[in-house]
Amino acid sequence: xxxxxxxxxxxxxxxxxxxxxxxxxxxxxxxxxxxxxxxxxxxxxxxxxxxxxxxxxxxxxxxxxxxxxxxxxxxxxxxxxxxxxxxxxxxxxxxxxxxxxxxxxxxxxxxxxxxxxxxxxxxxxxxxxxxxxxxxxxxxxxxxxxxxxxxxxxxxxxxxxxxxxxxxxxxxxxxxxxxxxxxxxxxxxx
Amino acid sequence: xxxxxxxxxxxxxxxxxxxxxxxxxxxxxxxxxxxxxxxxxxxxxxxxxxxxxxxxxxxxxxxxxxxxxxxxxxxxxxxxxxxxxxxxxxxxxxxxxxxxxxxxxxxxxxxxxxxxxxxxxxxxxxxxxxxxxxxxxxxxxxxxxxxxxxxxxxxxxxx
Numbered sequence: 297x298x299x300x301x302x303x304x305x306x307x308x309x310x311x312x313x314x315x316x317x318x319x320x321x322x323x324x325x326x327x328x329x330x331x332x333x334x335x336x337x338x339x340x341x342x343x344x345x346x347x348x349x350x351x352x353x354x355x356x357x358x359x360x361x362x363x364x365x366x367x368x369x370x371x372x373x374x375x376x377x378x379x380x381x382x383x384x385x386x387x388x389x390x391x392x393x394x395x396x397x398x399x400x401x402x403x404x405x406x407x408x409x410x411x412x413x414x415x416x417x418x419x420x421x422x423x424x425x426x427x428x429x430x431x432x433x434x435x436x437x438x439x440x441x442x443x444x445x446x447x448x449x450x451x452x453x454x455x456x457x458x459x460x461x462x463x464x465x466x467x468x469x470x471x472x473x474x475x476x477x478x479x480x481x482x483x484x485x486x
Numbered sequence: 487x488x489x490x491x492x493x494x495x496x497x498x499x500x501x502x503x504x505x506x507x508x509x510x511x512x513x514x515x516x517x518x519x520x521x522x523x524x525x526x527x528x529x530x531x532x533x534x535x536x537x538x539x540x541x542x543x544x545x546x547x548x549x550x551x552x553x554x555x556x557x558x559x560x561x562x563x564x565x566x567x568x569x570x571x572x573x574x575x576x577x578x579x580x581x582x583x584x585x586x587x588x589x590x591x592x593x594x595x596x597x598x599x600x601x602x603x604x605x606x607x608x609x610x611x612x613x614x615x616x617x618x619x620x621x622x623x624x625x626x627x628x629x630x631x632x633x634x635x636x637x638x639x640x641x642x643x644x645x
Contacts, residue, residue: 315537316540317537317559318560320560320562322560322562
């Protein structure tokens with residue numbers, strides 16, 4: 297969990313405005329929201345597991361599947377029979393899906409869908425006014441710097457910073473890549 | 487906290503401009519010049535982004551602009567159209583922070599100078615300059631004193 301109020305205060309510190317005389321709270325709130333969106337886009341770009349979520353969708357009366365509210369991007373689509381579906385711009389054969397107007401469209405033989413997707417992390421406002429973002433604490437400092445870049449109107453810097461952060465976080469998630477067995481022999485590194 | 491009255495300042499001013507016997511300058515002139523000096527000082531402090539000049543107000547659409555409104559601190563979903571504020575939030579109040587000027591409505595010797603005591607020297611010097619200038623004395627010295635006092639005022643990042 298990241299305390300977004302701490303992120304905003306840190307962002308003010310970076311842009312030398314801890315006395316609140318240059319930027320309004322409104323500007324910092326908006327910049328922080330933009331920074332979260334930029335970070336989420338980058339997490340999707342590196343296909344980070346930190347924001348993957350799962351939902352079981354039921355076919356609605358219009359014949360499609362309504363996507364979850366926090367949906368950002370598809371990770372994997374399976375149906376109740378365990379088949380994995382591929383993306384097409386239109387469904388011209390079985391075991392494919394497409395997305396039209398925010399709804400998942402598939403051939404009529406699939407009844408229920410297990411959707412693995414990238415979800416926007418939840419922002420929660422507690423009673424004492426503290427706002428939290430559902431991401432690891434590790435992102436707190438980068439998020440402050442991204443917010444500061446947005447406040448300085450430097451979106452290029454914000455985006456490259458977000459991507460760099462997400463690539464690093466991807467390394468953290470994956471850990472050590474297993475080495476392939478050499479000479480086709482036994483697996484020395486297992 | 488503001489504690490000095492214009493009368494306190496007037497005593498010092500008369501000493502400075504060598505008019506203890508109230509021959510050269512009337513009380514009204516001194517009150518007017520102290521008021522001008524206060525308004526001038528508030529503009530200087532706002533230009534230096536001194537946090538003490540910030541005021542807070544809840545604003546709804548078409549709310550009247552306060553008399554002491556100078557400009558917004560940063561940006562808000564609120565803008566000014568002549569004598570009223572407009573907001574993009576309609577009847578929902580937005581709490582805005584704005585730079586507020588001081589020194590409006592000062593008219594008598596018993597009025598309190600709306601600044602901390604630390605600024606009274608700057609106000610006295612500025613008022614002396616205005617008075618001496620009327621008689622076309624050389625105010626270069628006062629000018630440089632005032633500039634030195636202005637440079638000492640807080641502002642910008644916290645120091």
